[in-house]
Amino acid sequence: xxxxxxxxxxxxxxxxxxxxxxxxxxxxxxxxxxxxxxxxxxxxxxxxxxxxxxxxxxxxxxxxxxxxxxxxxxxxxxxxxxxxxxxxxxxxxxxxxxxxxxxxxxxxxxxxxxxxxxxxxxxxxxxxxxxxxxxxxxxxxxxxxxxxxxxxxxxxxxxxxxxxxxxxxxxxxxxxxxxxxxxxxxxxxxxxxxxxxxxxxxxxxxxxxxxxxxxxxxxxxxxxxxxxxxxxxxxxxxxxxxxxxxxxxxxxxxxxxxxxxxxxxxxxxxxxxxxxxxxxx
Amino acid sequence: xxxxxxxxxxxxxxxxxxxxxxxxxxxxxxxxxxxxxxxxxxxxxxxxxxxxxxxxxxxxxxxxxxxxxxxxxxxxxxxxxxxxxxxxxxxxxxxxxxxxxxxxxxxxxxxxxxxxxxxxxxxxxxxxxxxxxxxxxxxxxxxxxxxxxxxxxxxxxxxxxxxxxxxxxxxxxxxxxxxxxxxxxxxxxxxxxxxxxxxxxxxxxxxxxxxxxxxxxxxxxxxxxxxxxxxxxxxxxxxxxxxxxxxxxxxxxxxxxxxxxxxxxxxxxxxxxxxxxxxxxxxxxxxxxxxxxxxxxxxxxxxxxxxxxxxxxxxxxxxxxxxxxxxxxxxxxxxx
Amino acid sequence: xxxxxxxxxxxxxxxxxxxxxxxxxxxxxxxxxxxxxxxxxxxxxxxxxxxxxxxxxxxxxxxxxxxxxxxxxxxxxxxxxxxxxxxxxx
Numbered sequence: 001x002x003x004x005x006x007x008x009x010x011x012x013x014x015x016x017x018x019x020x021x022x023x024x025x026x027x028x029x030x031x032x033x034x035x036x037x038x039x040x041x042x043x044x045x046x047x048x049x050x051x052x053x054x055x056x057x058x059x060x061x062x063x064x065x066x067x068x069x070x071x072x073x074x075x076x077x078x079x080x081x082x083x084x085x086x087x088x089x090x091x092x093x094x095x096x097x098x099x100x101x102x103x104x105x106x107x108x109x110x111x112x113x114x115x116x117x118x119x120x121x122x123x124x125x126x127x128x129x130x131x132x133x134x135x136x137x138x139x140x141x142x143x144x145x146x147x148x149x150x151x152x153x154x155x156x157x158x159x160x161x162x163x164x165x166x167x168x169x170x171x172x173x174x175x176x177x178x179x180x181x182x183x184x185x186x187x188x189x190x191x192x193x194x195x196x197x198x199x200x201x202x203x204x205x206x207x208x209x210x211x212x213x214x215x216x217x218x219x220x221x222x223x224x225x226x227x228x229x230x231x232x233x234x235x236x237x238x239x240x241x242x243x244x245x246x247x248x249x250x251x252x253x254x255x256x257x258x259x260x261x262x263x264x265x266x267x268x269x270x271x272x273x274x275x276x277x278x279x280x281x
Numbered sequence: 282x283x284x285x286x287x288x289x290x291x292x293x294x295x296x297x298x299x300x301x302x303x304x305x306x307x308x309x310x311x312x313x314x315x316x317x318x319x320x321x322x323x324x325x326x327x328x329x330x331x332x333x334x335x336x337x338x339x340x341x342x343x344x345x346x347x348x349x350x351x352x353x354x355x356x357x358x359x360x361x362x363x364x365x366x367x368x369x370x371x372x373x374x375x376x377x378x379x380x381x382x383x384x385x386x387x388x389x390x391x392x393x394x395x396x397x398x399x400x401x402x403x404x405x406x407x408x409x410x411x412x413x414x415x416x417x418x419x420x421x422x423x424x425x426x427x428x429x430x431x432x433x434x435x436x437x438x439x440x441x442x443x444x445x446x447x448x449x450x451x452x453x454x455x456x457x458x459x460x461x462x463x464x465x466x467x468x469x470x471x472x473x474x475x476x477x478x479x480x481x482x483x484x485x486x487x488x489x490x491x492x493x494x495x496x497x498x499x500x501x502x503x504x505x506x507x508x509x510x511x512x513x514x515x516x517x518x519x520x521x522x523x524x525x526x527x528x529x530x531x532x533x534x535x536x537x538x539x540x541x542x543x544x545x546x547x548x549x550x551x552x553x554x555x556x557x558x559x560x561x562x563x564x565x566x567x568x569x570x571x572x573x574x575x576x577x578x579x580x581x582x583x584x585x586x587x588x589x590x591x592x593x594x595x596x597x598x599x600x601x602x603x604x605x606x607x608x609x610x611x612x613x614x615x616x617x
Numbered sequence: 618x619x620x621x622x623x624x625x626x627x628x629x630x631x632x633x634x635x636x637x638x639x640x641x642x643x644x645x646x647x648x649x650x651x652x653x654x655x656x657x658x659x660x661x662x663x664x665x666x667x668x669x670x671x672x673x674x675x676x677x678x679x680x681x682x683x684x685x686x687x688x689x690x691x692x693x694x695x696x697x698x699x700x701x702x703x704x705x706x707x
Contacts, residue, residue, distance in 0.1 A: 351647050352647055414700075
């Protein structure tokens with residue numbers, strides 16, 4: 001690969017290679033405060049489907065140690081997104097050390113609040129706004145539960161803001177470092193926000209899960225307790241590696257739902273959501 | 282030394298990693314993952330004095346392979362339960378067979394689909410019993426289905442609707458279009474019970490099948506792993522009677538080639554006559570080890586040659602032309 | 618012919634009651650099952666002896682207050698457990 005960079009997110013190291021300079025330059029800028037791994041856990045590579053497609057209507061194929069067939073290529077202008085998707089793919093397909101939960105998480109006083117839900121539930125936005133209010137951001141996409149300790153490990157990759165959430169976050173974090181606007185991606189407009197320095201410096205510190213939230217955006221404010229069996233089923237659905245961890249995964253998840261209270265929250269707007277989370281935590 | 286060769290060298294002698302740089306370690310795992318051999322590599326490295334980062338990769342790969350092994354053995358057990366009322370001999374093949382028989386290729390081996398061998402005249406009953414027990418067709422395409430039933434050595438692949446696992450039901454070990462016709466009756470007649478209601482091929486037939494799979498079927502994709510199976514089986518159980526049995530199945534030349542390649546790549550102890558290399562063997566070795574430091578396959582000209590070659594071996598030319606044309610119209614391209 | 622049923626060996630099962638539901642982790646398959654009553658009770662009864670549907674129904678009725686002591690309903694539950702691999706039809 002012509003262009004290569006290394007970066008560490010939480011406890012996971014990546015090597016990223018690219019046929020083009022631009023995605024690597026963007027990663028090196030946005031991830032400039034992150035440590036570099038000695039030997040990475042995963043490799044991602046961005047390559048042209050055919051040699052001439054490096055130049056002619058360049059389109060970026062996502063490769064790596066683990067890939068899915070038929071991953072559609074992205075235009076070169078969205079190379080940064082391709083790299084992020086490549087890293088997410090490695091985690092989703094092959095993370096075997098931690099139970100991977102598709103959730104955002106913030107921490108205060110060593111206690112972690114885990115927020116999980118379907119895409120569009122506002123996980124990333126809530127996490128970004130809570131970060132702006134002084135919480136330590138642990139991650140906007142994945143939380144890693146260590147089966148040996150039950151602790152939550154941070155995975156503070158770039159916060160991925162979509163469509164209306166971009167303006168909301170820009171208003172809440174006016175001095176934040178934002179990546180380029182990626183318009184017209186398969187998921188609409190995307191802009192990345194770099195987690196604050198505190199989130200990056202503390203990313204190796206795990207925290208004890210203290211609250212599990214299942215948020216839903218766009219409904220009248222409401223809140224109800226979630227029984228452990230429901231939390232268990234919903235968390236297995238939001239984990240890509242629960243099955244592959246076998247009995248370690250079962251231990252980690254039963255411990256989590258038995259020891260941590262869970263609540264489903266509906267919120268009409270982000271201000272309402274923040275108020276609900278802070279009232280419960 | 283290319284990254285692909287370096288993986289072979291480390292599998293052969295793990296102590297070679299003692300002075301590896303971070304880059305060499307990174308590339309080693311990238312290539313091993315691409316070859317579906319990360320678990321095998323991890324078992325070879327485990328026990329050495331490793332850097333903690335490497336040890337973590339090793340532990341993860343061992344745990345992951347352990348889970349795949351468990352799932353594969355369970356799938357075999359569920360197939361046994363489904364087929365038990367028929368009283369048909371069910372012979373496990375490849376990865377699942379190695380795991381069930383406790384043979385050394387299974388250590389860390391990635392096991393995907395379940396492959397079983399049953400008598401050809403009982404295929405219809407087996408198919409019906411599997412469909413009744415929750416397996417379903419993968420390919421509803423009528424061309425593919427007709428092609429499989431007419432020319433392949435197996436039923437069209439079935440997938441279990443709950444467990445999402447594939448089963449390949451074979452009645453012999455090479456497609457009926459192939460020039461070589463192994464003796465399927467002898468494979469079944471000489472199979473050995475595993476003590477759990479399932480069987481494996483005999484010692485020599487396991488190697489014959491590994492060789493058929495590696496050299497007479499397919500385009501050598503995953504060849505390093507298949508050749509490692511061969512290497513381990515020979516290390517476990519020797520080569521006595523092997524050449525003779527291979528000749529009986531019409532695979533004498535392939536067996537000799539596998540012996541030469543395995544000796545060259547992994548240092549397998551083989552009879553003297555398999556210890557040199559023929560001219561074409563170098564091409565095979567290049568193809569087998571064609572991975573760069575990202576695990577990508579290089580040397581595209583060699584690869585295409587092997588793709589076309591594998592179809593020539595399996596199908597007479599006219600049939601090949603018809604097959605490729607049908608595939609081409611459907612936008613099919615070989616995956617690389 | 619009346620089929621006999623046998624449950625997976627208890628050492629292959631991790632049974633964790635939560636609230637209304639119970640988790641069953643099956644070590645032999647690596648699969649987690651979320652089950653309702655009377656599945657744990659059925660597994661327990663079928664672990665001690667291989668039983669027919671009728672024998673199992675008698676056994677369950679003796680130990681628990683079954684609201685619907687219906688052999689046809691029990692046979693359906695058993696088929697589900699057979700398909701899941703937690704029970705084997707002998």
